[in-house]
Amino acid sequence: MNNGNDTLARLAEVIESRRGQAADKSYVARLFSKGNDAILKKVGEEATEVVMAAKDGDRRRIVGEVADLWFHTLVALAAYGLKPADVLAELERREGMSGLEEFALRKLRDREGDTP
Amino acid sequence: MNNGNDTLARLAEVIESRRGQAADKSYVARLFSKGNDAILKKVGEEATEVVMAAKDGDRRRIVGEVADLWFHTLVALAAYGLKPADVLAELERREGMSGLEEFALRKLRDREGDTP
Amino acid sequence: MNNGNDTLARLAEVIESRRGQAADKSYVARLFSKGNDAILKKVGEEATEVVMAAKDGDRRRIVGEVADLWFHTLVALAAYGLKPADVLAELERREGMSGLEEFALRKLRDREGDTP
Amino acid sequence: MNNGNDTLARLAEVIESRRGQAADKSYVARLFSKGNDAILKKVGEEATEVVMAAKDGDRRRIVGEVADLWFHTLVALAAYGLKPADVLAELERREGMSGLEEFALRKLRDREGDTP
Numbered sequence: 342m343n344n345g346n347d348t349l350a351r352l353a354e355v356i357e358s359r360r361g362q363a364a365d366k367s368y369v370a371r372l373f374s375k376g377n378d379a380i381l382k383k384v385g386e387e388a389t390e391v392v393m394a395a396k397d398g399d400r401r402r403i404v405g406e407v408a409d410l411w412f413h414t415l416v417a418l419a420a421y422g423l424k425p426a427d428v429l430a431e432l433e434r435r436e437g438m439s440g441l442e443e444f445a446l447r448k449l450r451d452r453e454g455d456t457p
Numbered sequence: 458m459n460n461g462n463d464t465l466a467r468l469a470e471v472i473e474s475r476r477g478q479a480a481d482k483s484y485v486a487r488l489f490s491k492g493n494d495a496i497l498k499k500v501g502e503e504a505t506e507v508v509m510a511a512k513d514g515d516r517r518r519i520v521g522e523v524a525d526l527w528f529h530t531l532v533a534l535a536a537y538g539l540k541p542a543d544v545l546a547e548l549e550r551r552e553g554m555s556g557l558e559e560f561a562l563r564k565l566r567d568r569e570g571d572t573p
Numbered sequence: 574m575n576n577g578n579d580t581l582a583r584l585a586e587v588i589e590s591r592r593g594q595a596a597d598k599s600y601v602a603r604l605f606s607k608g609n610d611a612i613l614k615k616v617g618e619e620a621t622e623v624v625m626a627a628k629d630g631d632r633r634r635i636v637g638e639v640a641d642l643w644f645h646t647l648v649a650l651a652a653y654g655l656k657p658a659d660v661l662a663e664l665e666r667r668e669g670m671s672g673l674e675e676f677a678l679r680k681l682r683d684r685e686g687d688t689p
Numbered sequence: 690m691n692n693g694n695d696t697l698a699r700l701a702e703v704i705e706s707r708r709g710q711a712a713d714k715s716y717v718a719r720l721f722s723k724g725n726d727a728i729l730k731k732v733g734e735e736a737t738e739v740v741m742a743a744k745d746g747d748r749r750r751i752v753g754e755v756a757d758l759w760f761h762t763l764v765a766l767a768a769y770g771l772k773p774a775d776v777l778a779e780l781e782r783r784e785g786m787s788g789l790e791e792f793a794l795r796k797l798r799d800r801e802g803d804t805p
Contacts, residue, residue: 348545349461381508385737388504392497396628407530408547414523429464431524501621512744577697580777613740620736624729635769639762640779646755661696663756
């Protein structure tokens with residue numbers, strides 16, 4: 342599935358190749374060496390940075406922060422033995438079901454138990 | 458499975474097509490109608506859910522929550538006139554620079570002002 | 574205005590008194606009935622809302638959102654058998670050590686393993 | 690309002706006293722010198738750490754992370770000219786209204802526009 346035009350798959354391969362390396366070899370090797378909590382913490386952190394860049398309406402920073410967020414979710418996926426293709430397949434599956442309307446149904450179900 | 462870049466681009470088109478619709482037509486139309494803060498709040502929320510699914514080591518839920526997170530970042534990108542291709546280009550640019558080592562450099566610069 | 578420690582302790586008691594109630598009796602009873610993940614999700618959500626209110630520089634909303642965040646951390650503490658007094662004691666302990674400088678030392682230690 | 694038994698008020702005073710100091714004098718002085726985004730980022734970060742500690746069921750770490758979260762919200766309040774008393778007054782106001790049931794009403798109103 343990794344043809345030359347699949348950015349996330351290629352990044353995931355680069356990330357995977359970093360996993361076995363010594364922690365001082367790369368940022369990703371270091372992140373893996375620090376363990377899953379360090380990786381997950383970055384996911385939370387980068388999400389907050391996306392929100393702040395967006396609140397500033399700074400489109401260049403939004404792109405950079407979403408790139409950071411996606412990148413760290415790729416590291417998180419790798420940490421749990423998953424690939425971006427797994428997520429993309431899930432997104433395609435939902436889209437296929439009815440043009441994203443499954444989101445609505447799922448969220449609706451979530452909410453029904455949610456209203457206080 | 459299609460190319461990942463294509464999947465994201467197609468999802469972004471579907472999201473874009475929802476933008477003008479009445480709020481009761483779809484989950485995405487409703488989210489747009491509620492405004493940018495509602496969209497950004499979802500980004501924060503879904504990041505927390507990724508973290509919780511990962512802490513449970515529940516791979517199926519991790520896939521679902523990362524799908525939710527990516528999906529809502531696509532909505533956020535659309536809200537600010539951006540496309541997944543902008544983020545993918547940024548990720549490719551960084552990868553091209555030196556196999557992700559730019560991340561290290563950038564983070565290092567961030568950190569130098571960061572240690573208390 | 575009463576003493577802050579007392580306010581938090583009283584709120585914690587109210588929260589605790591809701592725990593055994595039927596889910597339809599109060600927002601807190603309902604939150605407990607939904608389980609720890611629902612409570613933790615609120616902590617993440619309210620933190621994002623604090624950030625957004627602050628980015629807007631809307632002081633009234635900042636107060637409201639920090640109130641929401643503290644409130645939900647009190648619910649989270651209760652869910653794990655903890656009290657605000659435990660957190661206040663920890664804050665006092667740190668303050669006592671050297672006017673918060675322990676924060677610096679701890680963060681410094683964290684960071685030393687952190688620079689990529 | 691700052692009697693000797695009000696931990697948050699006393700911490701807020703210590704934080705305020707750090708504000709004018711040189712950035713190398715303390716962790717808090719440094720955080721102020723880095724600006725509001727750095728402070729808000731910490732709020733998001735510490736919320737994620739509370740969630741992770743709770744998912745581990747590690748009560749000692751929950752206390753420490755909630756202490757970190759409350760502490761950084763105090764810094765955020767200070768950055769926007771607010772005090773913990775403002776938040777405590779808001780919490781008391783809500784409690785006074787009807788034993789927290791205003792939370793329910795407010796959330797209910799939020800949700801009514803929320804179900805997709």
